[in-house]
Amino acid sequence: MKIITHDIMPEACVLTIGKFESFHRGHQALIHHVIEHAKKMELPSAVMIFDPNPNSYFNPEYKPMLTARERAGMINDLGIDYLILQRFDETFMNMQPGDFNAHIFIQLKAQCVIVGNGFHFGKNRSGDIHLLSEGAKRLGAEVIVFEPKTEASTIFAPVVYTTDVHHEHEKKVQKISTSAIRHALMRADVETVNDLLGYNYFIKGKTAQGDQQGRQMGTPTLNFYPDAHKLLPPNGVYASCVFIDDLPHLSITNIGTSPTMRSENTQRVETHILNVTVPPMYDTDIEVELLEFIRPEQKFASQDALMAQISKDIQYVKNTYHGM
Numbered sequence: 001m002k003i004i005t006h007d008i009m010p011e012a013c014v015l016t017i018g019k020f021e022s023f024h025r026g027h028q029a030l031i032h033h034v035i036e037h038a039k040k041m042e043l044p045s046a047v048m049i050f051d052p053n054p055n056s057y058f059n060p061e062y063k064p065m066l067t068a069r070e071r072a073g074m075i076n077d078l079g080i081d082y083l084i085l086q087r088f089d090e091t092f093m094n095m096q097p098g099d100f101n102a103h104i105f106i107q108l109k110a111q112c113v114i115v116g117n118g119f120h121f122g123k124n125r126s127g128d129i130h131l132l133s134e135g136a137k138r139l140g141a142e143v144i145v146f147e148p149k150t151e152a153s154t155i156f157a158p159v160v161y162t163t164d165v166h167h168e169h170e171k172k173v174q175k176i177s178t179s180a181i182r183h184a185l186m187r188a189d190v191e192t193v194n195d196l197l198g199y200n201y202f203i204k205g206k207t208a209q210g211d212q213q214g215r216q217m218g219t220p221t222l223n224f225y226p227d228a229h230k231l232l233p234p235n236g237v238y239a240s241c242v243f244i245d246d247l248p249h250l251s252i253t254n255i256g257t258s259p260t261m262r263s264e265n266t267q268r269v270e271t272h273i274l275n276v277t278v279p280p281m282y283d284t285d286i287e288v289e290l291l292e293f294i295r296p297e298q299k300f301a302s303q304d305a306l307m308a309q310i311s312k313d314i315q316y317v318k319n320t321y322h323g324m
Helices: 025-041 054-058 068-078 097-107 129-138 178-186 190-197 303-320
Strands: 002-004 013-017 045-051 082-087 110-115 142-145 160-164 171-175 202-208 222-224 236-244 247-256 268-273 285-296
Touching (some): 013 025, 097 129, 129 142, 190 285, 247 285
Parallel strands (some): 002 082, 013 045, 045 082
Antiparallel strands (some): 202 285, 222 268, 247 268
16 A cells, blocks of 8 residues: 555545544444545546544543554555655635635546545535535536445344344444444443454553563563553453453453552552463564453552452453353
């Protein structure tokens, strides 16, 4: 995948545009549709994302679910040819719809733009699908409105999430959206988050040397500080899977400050790998996928009480995920 950081594309393309903050099932379905349509038109496929995230631009306290680098990695994995990193700033935000159309269809050479029916653009979001289509026609291009399929059998297709409420005949229907996924993550409903995403929510980072307290208690951990801009779930203990050199290992992860053992209030991620012994690793890239929320982080009366609870947590994870 080639990354474009300026305003000119080297060749004509089939393009989609969006924040793709969570890269959920609907986003993945859209990307697959872009790739397939590009093949039909015998053109390269392209995705435009914004950096920084527009929500972060307006609210510096806002933390996206995926960093720009993580989104780029997932887009690359799906087979997109070009990733356009569009700088989101005051100039771009205040672009008039006509100027936006010229940017997309002339400078970025889009022969076809594929977006959802709620797509808006330009100053004050004044541009819509109708204006985008008009601009495309004038410049010899086309716009396709993408609506994901809803068949449960399609891997990336579901746009609604159904769950039992009282019994099997009562269903709660929830549209897949980034806001719905963020709400689920903030209440530590990891299973719902992963179901709506179509993949396990993950945290990446470089391992750093800790204070060896876990090792002294017989539960050595890999410690790392996540990206400061990454949205994390509530502090607590999670069943997890950690990837080291692309190999998965069942693990248990604590997100938080470890109040029983430490007085500092620095949030960190600590992962204890189960079933295999891993030597100390520092300055190593790892990825931790969250599988299930087990319990909130808490301050125990003693180290012995903490160790007893950790043993229970580990046994629960082993019993629940013994097939991994």
